[in-house]
Amino acid sequence: MRNMGNADQELIRRVLAGEKDAYGLLVSAHSEAVFRVAYRITENEADADEVVQETFLRGYRALDRFDSRANFKTWIYRIGVNCALDARKARQKAGAVAIAEEFEEEQVAVQLADREAGPERILLDREIEGRRRKAMERxxxxxxxxxxxxxxxxxxxxxxxxxxxxxxxxxxxxxxxxxxxxxxxxxxxxxxx
The missing domain is CATH 1.10.10.10 (Winged helix-like DNA-binding domain superfamily/Winged helix DNA-binding domain)
Known part of the structure; x- marks a missing residue:
């Protein structure tokens, strides 16, 4: 079995040789990981989805400048992180409150309730999550x-x-x-x- 880096390098070579569909294989291989990072930075599913799209669009446009000695995963992560930070700044600048975040808090409470957690545990978990979010913002x-x-x-x-x-x-x-x-x-x- 070939090393993932070698497989990525082969796909990049194919894209640059004109086989545009090969880029879809790179997207498939790395989009889930980019989404996870984007979601954890933006803390918003819709923003993370947009970040993934923007990341791979930027990656495609810049693929001819990709250094073949580099690791594609690291390179695409860097693009994704920059896109996620841009999305976070834009949301903060607009002063938008993401509705999805409110639902996420409710989902956490529901998940805890499903595990038969008591009300004290649910409140503590909400407090921990709120403090974690504030710490991440700082x-x-x-x-x-x-x-x-x-x-x-x-x-x-x-x-x-x-x-x-x-x-x-x-x-x-x-x-x-x-x-x-x-x-x-x-x-x-x-x-x-």
Whole structure:
């Protein structure tokens, strides 16, 4: 079985040789991962869907400038992260409140209720989610991206550094700062033994 990087390289070669349909295979292979990252950055399903479309459109337009020595996944993640951050800024600038987020909170409560959680647990879970969201909002773009990639996607520091366009040590510091902000936000909820 071929390495995914080699398979990606072959698909890119085919697209650049004029086989435009081969790009669809790249989209299929990577769109779910780009969606997850976009959703975690934007915290909005509709925005994440738009980010995926914009990411692969930009990727297609820039494919002739792709460095064949690079990893396509890292390259498309970087485009996706930039698109997600742009979407988040646009939503914040417009002052829009996403209706989908309200439904998401209700879904969390329903899911917890389905697991026969008591009212105290449901309230605590809502409080934790609210504090997590606020902590994520206080993170810089690089901290938020680094945190999402490391703790939600399981990316290595080298991959995070490549997506952010920084040195691995700088990526590590961004993850550390993000975790510290999250810990400070959740600290009041910790029960002391």
């Amino acid at each position: 993170m810089t773009e690089s901290e938020r991206t680094a945190f999402v990639l490391r703790h939600m996607e399981g990316s290595s520091m080298e991959e995070i550094a490549a997506v952010l366009g920084v040195e691995p040590n700088t990526a590590k510091q961004a993850v550390f700062r993000a975790v510290q902000k999250l810990r400070r936000s959740l600290a009041p909820l910790w029960v002391k033994a």
